[in-house]
Amino acid sequence: MVMNWKPNPFAILGLAMLSAPIIAQAKIYVSAEQAQKILFPNKQLTKAPILVTDDLQERMRLASSIRYPFQGDRIWKAADGSWLIIDEVVGKHEMITYAVGIAPNGSILGIEILEYVESYGYEVAEAHWRQQFAGKTVKDPIKLNQDIQNIGGATLSCKHLTDGVKRVLVFYDLALKAK
Amino acid sequence: MIMRCQALLGTFVEISTNQDDSQALDKGFAAVKQIQDLMAFHCPLSELSQINRWAHQVPLKIHSWTAQVLRIAQEVHKQSNGLFNCGVGHRLVSAGLLPRHIHLSKCQLGGIEDVHFLDSELITSPKPLCLDLGGIAKGFAVDKAVESLMADGIKSGCVNAGGDLRVFGQSPRSIYIRNQIAPMELIDIGSLQNGAIATSSLYFANRDQQQSHIINPFAPDESEAHIHFSGSYSILANECVYADALTKVLALSSALNHPCLNHFSAQAIRIAA
Numbered sequence: 001m002v003m004n005w006k007p008n009p010f011a012i013l014g015l016a017m018l019s020a021p022i023i024a025q026a027k028i029y030v031s032a033e034q035a036q037k038i039l040f041p042n043k044q045l046t047k048a049p050i051l052v053t054d055d056l057q058e059r060m061r062l063a064s065s066i067r068y069p070f071q072g073d074r075i076w077k078a079a080d081g082s083w084l085i086i087d088e089v090v091g092k093h094e095m096i097t098y099a100v101g102i103a104p105n106g107s108i109l110g111i112e113i114l115e116y117v118e119s120y121g122y123e124v125a126e127a128h129w130r131q132q133f134a135g136k137t138v139k140d141p142i143k144l145n146q147d148i149q150n151i152g153g154a155t156l157s158c159k160h161l162t163d164g165v166k167r168v169l170v171f172y173d174l175a176l177k178a179k
Numbered sequence: 180m181i182m183r184c185q186a187l188l189g190t191f192v193e194i195s196t197n198q199d200d201s202q203a204l205d206k207g208f209a210a211v212k213q214i215q216d217l218m219a220f221h222c223p224l225s226e227l228s229q230i231n232r233w234a235h236q237v238p239l240k241i242h243s244w245t246a247q248v249l250r251i252a253q254e255v256h257k258q259s260n261g262l263f264n265c266g267v268g269h270r271l272v273s274a275g276l277l278p279r280h281i282h283l284s285k286c287q288l289g290g291i292e293d294v295h296f297l298d299s300e301l302i303t304s305p306k307p308l309c310l311d312l313g314g315i316a317k318g319f320a321v322d323k324a325v326e327s328l329m330a331d332g333i334k335s336g337c338v339n340a341g342g343d344l345r346v347f348g349q350s351p352r353s354i355y356i357r358n359q360i361a362p363m364e365l366i367d368i369g370s371l372q373n374g375a376i377a378t379s380s381l382y383f384a385n386r387d388q389q390q391s392h393i394i395n396p397f398a399p400d401e402s403e404a405h406i407h408f409s410g411s412y413s414i415l416a417n418e419c420v421y422a423d424a425l426t427k428v429l430a431l432s433s434a435l436n437h438p439c440l441n442h443f444s445a446q447a448i449r450i451a452a
Contacts, residue, residue, distance in 0.1 A: 003374030003417050004351065005446070008367050025365075029184045029193075038183070038201060093386075098186075113184035113191065151355045151365060152342050152378045152413060157387075158186040 025151075027116045032086055032099070036076065039101030039110045045076040045084055050175055059174055064167035075176075080104050083176055086114065089164035094118045096161055100168045106177060111165060187211045188317050189221065190341025194324065196333050197350075203331035207324040207338065214320040217245050218312045220268060223280045227312055231268065232281050234304040235289070238297050246300045248312060248319050251420055252291045255315075259428040259439040264396035266290030268311035270404045274390040277311060290396065313392070318377055318423025321345045325419075338419075345375035345419040357382055359410050359452035368413075368448060375419035379426035380411030380450075393430050406431060409452035416445040 030038065036045050050072035057069055066089070074086035081104035089096045095117045101109035182195040185208050194207050217226045226245050233239055241249075255263045269288055271277040289306030296302055317340045324338045325347050335348020346352045351372035355365040359382055381391050391405040398404035412429040416422040421443045428439050435447040 001373045003415070004372040005369060005374060005415050006351070006371075007369035007448075010367075027182070027184065027193075029182050038205075041201070111186060113186065116184065116191065150337060150339060150344060150346070150352050150371075151357070152339075152344055152368075152376050156190055156341050156383060158190055161186045 025118045029113055029115065032074065032114065035086070035099040035112045035114055036084055038112050039084060039099060040078060040082060043078045043080070043082065045078050045082075048075050048077040048083075049073045050075055052175075056171075056175060060167055060170050063170040065163050066167050070167065070171060072175075077179075082109070083172065085168050085171065087164055087168050089160045091160040094156075094160070096164070098161060098164065100165060102169075102172055102176075106172065108165070108169075111161075113161075183208075185211075188215050188219070188320060188340055190317070192320075192324075192341070193339045194328070194336065195339075196328065196336030198333050198336075200331065200333065203328055203333050206331060207328045210323040210327045211320045211340065214244060214316055214323060217242050218248065218316040220271075220277050220311050220313065227310060228280055230302070231308050231310060234294070234302060235307045238301050238303045240301055243300055244319070244323065246296070246302070248316060248420070249291070249294055249302070250296075251319070252312070252315055252424065253294065255421070255424045255428070255439070255443075256291050258442050259432075259437070261290075261292075261396060262428050262431050262439075263314070263424055264290045264292075265310045265312055265314065266293070266308060267394040267396055267404070268309035270394045270398075270401065271311055271313075271392060272309070273401055274405065276390060276392055277313075281309075314427050315420060315424045317341065317343050318375070318419035318421070321375065321419035321423075340419075343375070343377035343419055343423050345422075346371045347373060356411060356413060356448075356450055359450065366450065368450075371415070374415055374417055375422040376413055376415050377419060377422035377426050378411050378413040379430040381408065382411065393427065395431055408433070411450045411452075413448040413450070414440070414445050415448065416443060421445060 052070055052072040060070055076084040083102040084099060086099045097115040099112045099114060103109050180195055180197060181199050183204055184191055184193045192211050194204050219225045220227060226241055252265050272279050289304050289308050293304045293306050294302050321338045321340050321343055325345050328336060335350045337344060337346045337352055351370040353370050354368050354376055356368050358364040358366050384391055391407050393406040394404050395406050412426050414422045414425040414429060425440060425445050428437055429447050435449060440447055
C-alpha cells in the first residue's frame with residue numbers, strides 16, 4: 001500500500017490554528033482496572049490501601065526528588081506477594097498517572113501509563129489545578145481535549161516518570177516489602 | 180479505540196488500534212524496548228555503548244537490527260553528502276545532553292562512514308567512535324513496532340514515539356503539530372494513511388532552556404556545533420526510520436527540496452514560527 005497524504009490546505013497557508021485554544025491536552029490511555037489486566041494478566045488482585053504516615057511521607061521525600069505527598073489509596077496486592085501501585089508525577093508542564101507492577105521479589109514487572117495531562121505555564125504544580133482532574137473519567141472531560149490523538153513534533157522527555165518510579169520503589173521498600 | 184502508552188526511548192510511546200489484542204500490543208512495546216536495550220546511548224551496557232567502547236579495537240558481532248540501523252544511517256549519510264551523521268555523540272555529551280560513560284580520547288573520532296562491515300553483522304572501525312543513534316533509532320523502533328503489530332494480525336493503527344509516528348492500514352489519521360508561537364495550540368496539518376511523519380523542532384529544548392540537540396557534523400568546534408532554529412521541520416516518508424533521519428537533513432540544510440528527500444521519496448513540511 002502506498003502512502004496517502006492529504007495536507008490541510010489551511011495549514012499550508014498558516015491559517016489552521018484551532019479556533020479555541022486548548023487549555024490542556026489530556027490522553028486517557030487505560031483505566032486502573034485495565035492496567036491490572038495488562039500488568040497481571042492472570043492474577044486476582046485485591047485493593048490494599050496503606051495509610052501513609054507523616055514519618056513515611058518524609059522518608060520517601062528524602063529518598064526521592066518528589067515533594068508532593070504520595071497517596072496510599074491506589075495499591076493492590078496479589079496472593080503471591082505481587083503489588084500494583086498507581087501514582088502520579090507532576091512536572092511543571094504535565095501530570096502523568098502511571099501504574100507500576102512489582103513482582104514478589106521486588107523487581108519491576110512493568111510500567112503502564114494511565115493518563116497524561118499536558119498544560120502550559122506553571123499551573124500544573126498547584127494542587128487546586130490538579131484537583132479538577134482527580135477522579136475524572138473519559139466521560140467527564142473537564143477542560144480537556146481528548147480528540148486530538150496524533151501529535152507529531154518535538155520529543156517529550158519522560159525523565160519525570162523515572163523519578164516517580166524511584167519513589168514507588170522506595171515506598172515498596174519502606175512499607176510493602178515486609179507485608 | 181484502544182490506546183496504550185509506555186515510557187520508552189526516553190519519551191512516551193503510544194500504540195493505538197481498533198483491535199483489542201493486548202498480547203499484540205505488548206509485543207509491539209517489547210520491540211521498542213528491545214531497540215532501547217540495543218541502541219540507548221544512556222545505557223552503558225547497550226550494544227551501542229559497546230560499539231563506542233570497542234569497535235576501533237576489535238571486530239564486534241552486533242544484532243541484525245543494530246546492523247540495519249547503521250546501514251540506513253550510512254545510506255542517509257551518503258545521500259545527504261554527510262549532513263546526516265550519527266558520529267556526533269561527543270557534542271551531545273559535552274553539552275550535557277547525554278551522559279559521559281566512556282573516556283573520550285583526544286584523538287580524532289570517526290563518523291558513521293567509518294563503520295566497516297566485515298560481514299552482515301560484524302563491524303569494526305579504524306577510528307574511535309562516539310555514535311549516537313538518537314536521530315534515527317526512534318523512527319526505526321516505530322517501524323519495528325508496526326511490523327510486529329501487522330505480523331500479529333493488527334489491521335490498522337498508529338505507533339507514535341514521542342512525536343515520530345507511523346500510521347498503517349486502511350484508516351487515515353489526522354496529524355497535529357505544535358504551533359511554535361502559541362504552544363497551547365495545535366495545527367491540523369493534514370491526514371495520513373500508510374505513512375510516517377517525523378518532526379524536528381527545538382520547542383521543548385527552548386522551553387526547558389537546554390542546548391540544541393541538532394548538531395552540525397561539519398562544525399570545526401563545540402561553539403558552532405549546535406544549530407538553532409525556530410519553527411519545526413517535518414518529513415513524510417513511507418517508513419519512520421527515514422522520516423526521523425531526514426528531519427536532521429532538513430533542519431540542517433533548511434532546504435525543503437534537498438535532493439536527498441527526493442531520493443527517499445520523502446516530502447518536507449516547514450511550520451514557520
